[in-house]
Amino acid sequence: MNIMLNRIRALLVAVPSMISIVNVGAGSYAIYTAYVLVALLLIKSSALFTKHSQLLLLAELILFSWLSYTYASVLFLLLFSTLIAIFQSKPSSQASILWTAVGIAALLAGLHERVYEVVFSVAILWITTAAILYTSNRFEDKHHQIEDLYEALAASNVELGAAKSRMQNYASQVELNAQVEERNRIAKDIHDDLGHRLIRVKMMSEAALHLFDTDTARSKNTVEQIRDQLQDSMELMRRTVRRIAVDGDKDARRYALDRLVEESASGLGITVSFQVTGNARPLYPSVELILFKNAQEAITNAVRHGMATTVDVELEFMAASVSLTVSNNGSLPSEPIEAGIGMKGMNERIALIGGRLEWQKGDRFSVKTTLPLLGG
Numbered sequence: 001m002n003i004m005l006n007r008i009r010a011l012l013v014a015v016p017s018m019i020s021i022v023n024v025g026a027g028s029y030a031i032y033t034a035y036v037l038v039a040l041l042l043i044k045s046s047a048l049f050t051k052h053s054q055l056l057l058l059a060e061l062i063l064f065s066w067l068s069y070t071y072a073s074v075l076f077l078l079l080f081s082t083l084i085a086i087f088q089s090k091p092s093s094q095a096s097i098l099w100t101a102v103g104i105a106a107l108l109a110g111l112h113e114r115v116y117e118v119v120f121s122v123a124i125l126w127i128t129t130a131a132i133l134y135t136s137n138r139f140e141d142k143h144h145q146i147e148d149l150y151e152a153l154a155a156s157n158v159e160l161g162a163a164k165s166r167m168q169n170y171a172s173q174v175e176l177n178a179q180v181e182e183r184n185r186i187a188k189d190i191h192d193d194l195g196h197r198l199i200r201v202k203m204m205s206e207a208a209l210h211l212f213d214t215d216t217a218r219s220k221n222t223v224e225q226i227r228d229q230l231q232d233s234m235e236l237m238r239r240t241v242r243r244i245a246v247d248g249d250k251d252a253r254r255y256a257l258d259r260l261v262e263e264s265a266s267g268l269g270i271t272v273s274f275q276v277t278g279n280a281r282p283l284y285p286s287v288e289l290i291l292f293k294n295a296q297e298a299i300t301n302a303v304r305h306g307m308a309t310t311v312d313v314e315l316e317f318m319a320a321s322v323s324l325t326v327s328n329n330g331s332l333p334s335e336p337i338e339a340g341i342g343m344k345g346m347n348e349r350i351a352l353i354g355g356r357l358e359w360q361k362g363d364r365f366s367v368k369t370t371l372p373l374l375g376g
Helices: 002-023 026-048 050-071 075-088 093-110 116-211 216-244 248-253 257-268 285-306 341-351
Strands: 271-278 310-317 321-328 356-361 365-372
Touching (some): 002 026, 002 075, 026 050, 026 075, 050 093, 075 093, 093 116, 116 216, 257 271, 257 285, 257 310, 285 310, 285 321, 341 356, 341 365
Parallel strands (some): 271 310
Antiparallel strands (some): 321 365, 356 365
16 A cells, blocks of 8 residues: 555656646756656655654645745646655544645645636645545554454454363363262262171171071071161162163263252152252253252251251252252251361362352251353
């Protein structure tokens, strides 16, 4: 664009100068040619010495106005060359008005003793050209701003894609850690609970063998106790197996809270209610897993420590987070609550994605898990 404007400037000096040479006397050709060369030199200088461009442009206006005044003809067009250079430097609105006013004063001075119609037409042409050049500058500025915004948007899109990828990897890691934790917990349950039951059954079997010949009644009673212990162990094994692997359609809803409520009510023999409030929407698997495990832990603790018979589970969706509140009608703890293995596990799970765990002692004991909605 600058190269083209510089060529237009040179043409606006060369063409009017050649046209106006017919009005120059034969003895003044050399001086006239020198003035034209100086004009071209000024144009070149303003392009090379940008630090002094304002001073050189002012010198152009004075020289071109004097040439127009002295040699008349169409040399007033030289000033339009300077007008192009002025707006090529992209002046501010105030500077544009000032340069336009100074330029039109120089133009009118160069049109001295011309007819009114010519002066008026040239002045209108000057103002119109200045307005067009000013509008072109503003349009170009807007175009550059749009390009900058587009580049910023493209960069933000790349960053968003990278952040989304990191979040998905992070969510997968959270889910994997939760699964590993659950496997460890199941292994501990089998070792501590089922293993203890089997050792007790073995000892009771040995006792029954010793009593078989000497005390038949006690031996029979011991065998009945062994039967009951095995029945309880079988139930425990079934629950453990269901937690390890769920087949068929149930696998897609392995960590569904409503299924947990149903299983807890039937397995523990208590009343469990479930309520969803707010604008429900799909959750990331890692968030769903954490809510499931924390609800499971809270229900188990309510029965184990508080002897609860009724447990209420409420899932509340908010704009940027989701909260799970598990309250029960069990006995309230009389001493300050100290986080045991279960509570620590709940805290560790929610800490992975920046959530928080709270518990309250009011009319009912409640545990509240709040998690940010990933991608919300």
